[in-house]
Amino acid sequence: MTYLPVDCCGRVKLDALKEALCPETILVSIMYVNNEVGTVQPVEEAASIVKDYNPSILFHSDAVQGFGKVPDLSETSEKLNLLSVSGHKIHGPKGTGFLYIGEKVKIRPILFGGGQQRDIRSGTENVPGIAGLGLAAELAYKDFDIKTALMRELKEYFISEIGKMENTVIHGVADEGSAPHIISLGVAGVRSEVLLHTLEDKGIYVSSGSACASNHPAVSGVLKGIGAAREYLDATIRISMSEFTTKEEIDYLLETLYKCVPMLRRYTRH
Numbered sequence: 574m575t576y577l578p579v580d581c582c583g584r585v586k587l588d589a590l591k592e593a594l595c596p597e598t599i600l601v602s603i604m605y606v607n608n609e610v611g612t613v614q615p616v617e618e619a620a621s622i623v624k625d626y627n628p629s630i631l632f633h634s635d636a637v638q639g640f641g642k643v644p645d646l647s648e649t650s651e652k653l654n655l656l657s658v659s660g661h662k663i664h665g666p667k668g669t670g671f672l673y674i675g676e677k678v679k680i681r682p683i684l685f686g687g688g689q690q691r692d693i694r695s696g697t698e699n700v701p702g703i704a705g706l707g708l709a710a711e712l713a714y715k716d717f718d719i720k721t722a723l724m725r726e727l728k729e730y731f732i733s734e735i736g737k738m739e740n741t742v743i744h745g746v747a748d749e750g751s752a753p754h755i756i757s758l759g760v761a762g763v764r765s766e767v768l769l770h771t772l773e774d775k776g777i778y779v780s781s782g783s784a785c786a787s788n789h790p791a792v793s794g795v796l797k798g799i800g801a802a803r804e805y806l807d808a809t810i811r812i813s814m815s816e817f818t819t820k821e822e823i824d825y826l827l828e829t830l831y832k833c834v835p836m837l838r839r840y841t842r843h
């Protein structure tokens with residue numbers, strides 16, 4: 574297995590992808606949006622590179638963080654063989670998700686029995702979950718431009734205001750090359766877990782690094798990969814928004830950070 578390097582913004586280096594392709598390559602998987610810093614990956618360009626090298630190589634994209642938040646990949650569908658989405662990220666039922674499988678892709682099942690879901694995933698189907706996921710997927714791109722513009726406006730507002738606090742940094746990019754709903758905030762002098770629980774006490778819920786690994790805190794491989802400064806490696810939180818986030822909530826978050834960060838820094842061990 575080969576892991577591709579990224580640039581300082583968290584974007585996959587396409588030159589490294591070209592160099593990594595070889596006759597033994599059977600699958601390339603690149604996430605649509607980085608789940609920690611929000612960088613939108615050059616999936617379309619990467620897929621073209623892979624297919625130009627060898628059309629038989631399968632190309633997969635993990636779109637869990639991107640589906641419904643950034644433009645869809647319909648124009649890349651001919652080169653995209655597999656795409657995965659999680660239901661809870663688009664306000665669907667937890668425990669649901671879907672996998673897009675291209676017509677020419679052959680998938681071997683790992684569950685056997687009744688032959689449900691076209692003999693790919695046997696077992697009694699979760700009908701309420703399927704219905705909820707289907708509706709959530711349909712609504713994800715309804716009024717897309719309006720919803721994403723709102724989130725991006727709030728993101729830009731937060732970034733401009735938090736910049737007034739000393740020794741803070743926004744990881745990744747903050748322009749159109751990033752997802753509108755993810756903010757990676759580094760606060761030097763305050764450990765991620767400490768800040769996370771302080772905000773939690775105020776009714777504000779964020780994550781430290783990847784939310785999937787929040788129960789096993791460790792230095793983020795993503796932050797190390799983009800070359801983040803040492804003082805931010807264990808002092809970064811991820812703030813996630815949705816179409817329902819309001820300016821009042823962002824103001825409350827900013828007010829809370831302004832109050833608690835100076836206090837927490839005074840108690841930091843040096």
